[in-house]
Amino acid sequence: MTSSPSTSSANPAAIAELEQGLEHLKVANYYLRVALDQVADGVVIVESEASDPKCGPKVLFSNAAAAMLAGADPESGLRGLGLNDLVAGEKDAATLRQSLRLAVDQGGCHECECALQSLRTQTPVPSKWRVRAVFNGMRKLLNYTILISPAAQSMAAAGGNKAEVKPAVDDLDAQSAQLRKENLAALAQGIAHDVNNLLGPVTVRLSALIQQVQDHPALANELQLVFAGLKRAKQFTSQVVTASRSTPRKLEPTDILSVIRDTVEFAGAGSNVHVCVRNDENLRQGMADPVKLSQVLQNLVMNGIQAMPHGGYMDVQALNYVVGAEGEGKLKPGKHVKIIVRDRGCGIAQENLDRLFRESFTTKPDGNGIGLTTCKRFIDEMGGDIRVASTPNIGTEFTLILPAAAGADGTRPLVPADTAPVPLKHGKGTVLIVDDEDDLRKVAQMILSRCGYEVVQCDNGQDAVRIYQSLFRTGTPPDVVLMDLTLRGGMNGTETAAEILQLDPDARIVCTSGSVTEEVQMVFLERGFVGVLPKPYEAGELTQVVHQVATMMKRH
Known part of the structure; x- marks a missing residue:
């Protein structure tokens, strides 16, 4: 372990770390994705021109409500799907294309009604689509932002013929209540994921710092106070998800x-x-x-x-x-x-x-x-x-x-209740870190390197597969893969893990995510992951899990 720094060097370093941590926490209050996930309507941002005419303009971003409306996995959302994939048929697609054109021609906005195709149930949902064309200062079309909400009244089909859709009032109320419940769960999961990602680099670095300054009790006590607050924040984000699922936390004897x-x-x-x-x-x-x-x-x-x-x-x-x-x-x-x-x-x-x-x-x-x-x-x-x-x-x-x-x-x-950091665990081996959060990935690499591991890192699934494949062919596959579930662009973590396991069934992949709760951990173990490390994790938790997985017996 790195020796404890002197008082003159420890204080400035700790102050710098705390200032960086506070900046991360401030960012959480303004984080765009959290704000959009609080919108009750589905929000999708699509490209200005269709890169693939067959599927129409592709979705660049979707919030949690849009994913739930379309019956998609909240983790991956609708990103990469074309608008033609989201509507019920060609008539609806034509109606939506017309609305996009009118939004451009009529100063930026247009509204239409067409059926949203549920990816889960394959049942069309009559919906209202509010289209806004987004331009830059030179009036160049940048993208379209679309708000989607279920329409309770009859929907006009393309071509002027009225296709009456009249579900019973009670059914509509039940569907609306269920939709709100699902949106709340998705919203809670999105908030927990994003806040945990922001807390992650601060938690792992601070937990390591505390163990380096034990020779300076006053400074260690100050850092311990901040660390205890971070642990409470972690507990709170977990509770947000639990509360949204109507699963009350059990009361316990409390000091x-x-x-x-x-x-x-x-x-x-x-x-x-x-x-x-x-x-x-x-x-x-x-x-x-x-x-x-x-x-x-x-x-x-x-x-x-x-x-x-x-x-x-x-x-x-x-x-x-x-x-x-x-x-x-x-x-x-x-x-x-x-x-x-x-x-x-x-x-x-x-x-x-x-x-x-x-x-x-x-x-x-x-x-x-x-x-x-x-x-x-x-x-x-x-x-x-x-x-x-x-x-x-x-x-x-x-x-x-x-x-x-x-x-x-x-x-x-x-x-x-123990609020002290989990002790670091030294070991040997190669660790592949796959995470699109740059700060967390770099801090995790630093901690693992200090504890004796060789570390390779990347920020997307495609590179992760290529790196693993290259090391596997040389007979030196990573001993541990730390896989984030929500990777920007291309494959998500589950898809990347599946590719790696197809190449090497003995791959030791640990799921790391800010939205994995105790209730769903078994699901990921059944998919081939050998462990789960929820975010935000401490430096000691990181090294303990890596050591445990690196020294476990091969499965085949």
Whole structure:
């Protein structure tokens, strides 16, 4: 392992790494693909002229909603398909071609109705197509952007003949509800994938840095704080996908005090408000979802900080609490844990207190009221309650009450949640990294090289197949292939893996992706992958998986 740098060299390097990490996190807020995936309608961008007249202008980009409408795999989307492949027949194709021409002739926009061909069910879906021709400053046509949405009313076929399509109202409502559910799942998967890709280079580099600066405790502690925040972000993106699939996360005995301390330290970093944490000496464990609880506390602490722009003091207090035999509102009788978050800010007017947990209400000029609504929903899901009391110009107090874990009197978890980085694992062998995220690919190569591996890298499936084929013919195939699933252009990761496995059934391919959840990992193992490494991964996780796969027995 590289020796620990001196104090004079470690600090600037760490600061540079953190600045780069913060820049990546800022990019996440403006990432174009995430924004487009939030659009309820299908969005496709197609080329200005058809490179293949038979299939029509090809799709250059599609959002998650477009993929779901067309019954396509959200990972690969519609990219590469022609517009003629997306409509039900020649009449619909002619209608759409006419709409493209009219969009150019009529100043940029046109709208038509024709049937979208479902690639999954082969059932035409009456749809409305809103076409916009995109020009540059010289009025050169660059591409077409098309919004696609299901049409509930009858659709006019080309040539003026009316082809009435009148599905039952109940069927339309059911189809609409199912479509919204599928779009939500696709949207969540797209957001998780993109955010995980952005967190990836920061997570892997920071986890390695922490292990290099252990001789400088103050710096190591600061880096550890940031790293703990990144791990919570990773847990959150996973939870977004789980929530969209209506699969609730199981509640678990939770070290309430540890969650409070970590969250308060992270949320209050850099502010001029001092947050004091106090607790009962023998604080019980609570039955909670630690990730959601952390999100609730972070929201409440940050709200308190914002209410105190000139600085000051906040209190977060954790207490044992017992609900009497008659119950207490929605709370059942028995042992609970109470968390109080108290600020000394501007307070909330009495008439507004009952409105706080409504989605449409906010006291902030630029707010949307969704924060406290989400807090209440999360606490309700945990079987708890959230309350508020406030006095204008004195301050506000939020109280969270959660059920205690069974047999949790004055105990702490036997194994506290470990936020320390996974240790690095050295080894030997050749690793082929296939990933179109340049930063992550380069950082992974650096870490693996330091740990003793020879590393080859590329950013697309075609090059990956050629590289593997070349090394295989010389009798030195890669010991491990790290394969991203979503590769830009050409073959995706699954297709590339299939090509490599056809060439060499003994190929050891590890699936790496920002959208693979525990529920679907077995699917990829059945497709020939020997392991799964979800993004964002730590440096130690990367080296541990590579070492495990490189030393495993051949399958044939």
